[in-house]
Amino acid sequence: MKLSLDDQYLPDPDEEAIAIEVKSPGNYEMVFYTLSTRSEDGHKALQVCRKIEQEFGIMMGCAEVR
Numbered sequence: 001m002k003l004s005l006d007d008q009y010l011p012d013p014d015e016e017a018i019a020i021e022v023k024s025p026g027n028y029e030m031v032f033y034t035l036s037t038r039s040e041d042g043h044k045a046l047q048v049c050r051k052i053e054q055e056f057g058i059m060m061g062c063a064e065v066r
Contacts, residue, residue, distance in 0.1 A: 003031045003041040012036075016061050018049055035062065 003020070017034045033042035049062035 003045075004039045005031070006033075006037055006039045006042065018045060018060070018062055020045060 012034070015034045015036060017032045019030060019032050021030045022028070031041075033039070033045050035046065037043060037046065046062050049060055052058070053060050053062065
C-alpha cells in the first residue's frame with residue numbers, strides 16, 4: 001500500500017482519526033490518519049472521507065479542523 005505517514009509529528013492522543021485497512025492475498029496493512037495530519041496521503045484520505053460524507057449524507061467524523 002505504501003501510504004506516506006506524518007514525518008516527526010505526534011498527534012494529540014484524544015484526537016479523532018480515520019483508519020484505512022487493505023487486505024490482499026497474503027498481505028494485510030493498516031494506517032491511521034488524524035484530522036490534523038500533515039502527510040500528503042493523509043490529506044487525500046480525509047478528502048475521500050469528506051466526499052463519502054457528502055455523497056451519502058452521513059457523518060464519519062472527518063470534518064476539517066478549524
